[in-house]
Amino acid sequence: MNINYEVKKATRQSYGEALKELGEKYNDIVVLDADLSSATKTELFAKEFPNRFFDIGIAEQDMMGTAAGLATCNKIPYVSTFAVFAAGRAYDQIRNSICYPKLNVKICATHCGVTVGEDGATHQMLEDISLMRTLPNMTVVSVSDDTQAKWAVQEIYNINGPVYLRLARLATPIIYDANDKFEIGKGIQIGDGTDATVIATGVTVAEAIKAKEKLQSEGKNIRVIDMHTIKPIDKDIIIKAAKETKHIITVEDHSIIGGLGSSVCEVLSENYPKIVHRMGIKDTFGKSGKAEELLKYFKIDSNAICEKITKLV
Numbered sequence: 001m002n003i004n005y006e007v008k009k010a011t012r013q014s015y016g017e018a019l020k021e022l023g024e025k026y027n028d029i030v031v032l033d034a035d036l037s038s039a040t041k042t043e044l045f046a047k048e049f050p051n052r053f054f055d056i057g058i059a060e061q062d063m064m065g066t067a068a069g070l071a072t073c074n075k076i077p078y079v080s081t082f083a084v085f086a087a088g089r090a091y092d093q094i095r096n097s098i099c100y101p102k103l104n105v106k107i108c109a110t111h112c113g114v115t116v117g118e119d120g121a122t123h124q125m126l127e128d129i130s131l132m133r134t135l136p137n138m139t140v141v142s143v144s145d146d147t148q149a150k151w152a153v154q155e156i157y158n159i160n161g162p163v164y165l166r167l168a169r170l171a172t173p174i175i176y177d178a179n180d181k182f183e184i185g186k187g188i189q190i191g192d193g194t195d196a197t198v199i200a201t202g203v204t205v206a207e208a209i210k211a212k213e214k215l216q217s218e219g220k221n222i223r224v225i226d227m228h229t230i231k232p233i234d235k236d237i238i239i240k241a242a243k244e245t246k247h248i249i250t251v252e253d254h255s256i257i258g259g260l261g262s263s264v265c266e267v268l269s270e271n272y273p274k275i276v277h278r279m280g281i282k283d284t285f286g287k288s289g290k291a292e293e294l295l296k297y298f299k300i301d302s303n304a305i306c307e308k309i310t311k312l313v
Contacts, residue, residue, distance in 0.1 A: 016041025
């Protein structure tokens with residue numbers, strides 16, 4: 001895998017582009033936004049299909065209820081706003097109006113994690129994976145690059161039920177080629193090292209791969225797992241890694257409570273007990289700053305991963 005770390009693209013941009021293409025293929029898709037279409041990139045769909053785009057305004061709870069209503073009329077709503085408003089402010093509506101009746105609504109939340117950057121703690125959603133994965137009937141997907149994001153936008157159309165798709169503001173390296181195949185519920189193993197496994201999701205996948213490459217030059221053999229689906233999680237790939245590698249580390253731009261790290265711990269505690277070293281936001285709110293600086297501050301960048309593995313190995 002040869003990644004050009006200078007070529008970057010935000011998954012929210014990939015989402016907007018893929019949404020426009022999807023709209024050309026399927027007439028039953030409608031898109032809802034909460035006065036943030038230029039930031040979530042749903043404006044790309046809106047320009048092409050104005051009659052199928054609804055700006056609900058700063059009324060996220062109403063937006064989820066409206067999406068639920070449209071889903072009962074055989075429409076497939078893709079609903080977008082910042083993660084803090086989607087998963088947080090509208091949680092009750094997602095729970096009772098979308099998940100409980102298992103309606104076919106796709107919640108595509110952008111601007112998640114500390115990589116929101118300068119907007120600060122109030123807008124840095126660190127709890128959305130935790131909230132969404134506990135809901136019955138909900139599928140949770142957290143993509144790592146442009147290629148994967150475009151696949152996910154198309155793939156979730158084929159899932160009959162609620163989906164939470166986590167997207168980032170920060171532009172990140174393009175990891176995968178257009179021909180690479182993905183599957184909901186199946187993690188992606190990168191490398192077959194036995195010293196340690198780094199299980200990452202979203203923006204931290206590129207950081208984990210960068211750390212793997214650096215450690216390889218130092219004689220350490222690391223494997224990376226891109227866990228793009230948090231629910232249903234790939235139990236087999238986690239158990240396999242626990243059996244074949246000495247250490248398990250999880251890395252996420254999310255709270256270590258209830259997110260990817262907790263999901264991995266749950267799998268291993270029930271199937272193959274092993275210590276899991278969770279790297280993420282440790283029971284605190286975010287801070288205002290540049291995204292790259294915050295990755296470093298919260299110790300979820302490639303250097304922090306290298307330091308962690310060096311101590312363990």
